[in-house]
Amino acid sequence: MQSRLTDEFAVIADIHGNIDALDAVLADISARGIQTILNLGDHLSGPLEAARTADRLMAAGIACIRGNHDRQLLDRLPGAMGLSDASAYAQLTPAHLRWLGALPATLEPMEGVFAFHGTPQSDTTYLMEQVDAQGRVSMRSRAQIEAALQGCTAQLYLCGHTHVPRRIDLGQGRVVLNPGSVGCPAYSDVQPVPHVMQTGTACACYATLGRHAGGWHTSFHHIPYDTGAMVARAKAAGREDWAQALAHGTLT
Ligand SMILES: [Fe+2]
Numbered sequence: 001m002q003s004r005l006t007d008e009f010a011v012i013a014d015i016h017g018n019i020d021a022l023d024a025v026l027a028d029i030s031a032r033g034i035q036t037i038l039n040l041g042d043h044l045s046g047p048l049e050a051a052r053t054a055d056r057l058m059a060a061g062i063a064c065i066r067g068n069h070d071r072q073l074l075d076r077l078p079g080a081m082g083l084s085d086a087s088a089y090a091q092l093t094p095a096h097l098r099w100l101g102a103l104p105a106t107l108e109p110m111e112g113v114f115a116f117h118g119t120p121q122s123d124t125t126y127l128m129e130q131v132d133a134q135g136r137v138s139m140r141s142r143a144q145i146e147a148a149l150q151g152c153t154a155q156l157y158l159c160g161h162t163h164v165p166r167r168i169d170l171g172q173g174r175v176v177l178n179p180g181s182v183g184c185p186a187y188s189d190v191q192p193v194p195h196v197m198q199t200g201t202a203c204a205c206y207a208t209l210g211r212h213a214g215g216w217h218t219s220f221h222h223i224p225y226d227t228g229a230m231v232a233r234a235k236a237a238g239r240e241d242w243a244q245a246l247a248h249g250t251l252t
Pocket of ligand 1 (some may be wrong): 041
């Protein structure tokens, strides 16, 4: 039997106000007997259930970091927000905003582990993916990822932001992992050029990890849940794009 150096823990990210997906994931984590959860940001933005999601996360005491869409709920006036951020902001109380404002941008939850939303320096930059001038998305080379992590000495790097579950091994046992998105399996963005990120599944996604003598053991979990209420919420807000993404995990 291989020795386990740390207990297994769960990593979640990019909930985007999808309370039903979050509850499905939290139930699955609990059923596995996992106590420790790390949440990599973008908790609330979108036309779904921002306030209920904030209440759930605050009550659960889950370690959270701040994503770009969490920061954008704090650093600009509602009139300057995008549609998804403005939808979430309209639901939030001062207590929710205080909670968001206290979250760190990066976290070292245990020795050798470094967590952030995009890259260590930026909550809006993709770490493992790149977008070309035509909007085509591809995986970055290991050299590019190493360059983005220059000066960092962790063995395990945890990021969110792209909503795409992925593990890349950098060598010398160093691992980069994105657990995928709990609540938003596809989206379009106009930065740096218009492009679409999509997973092809409506499932809520997260990862579990454990450090063993031979390296990091990681598992990705895709949890089916009833998307009906969240799809209806998106449609009621006039967000057909969100409704399609939630129902199918695709936008094209
Ligand atoms: Fe996100």
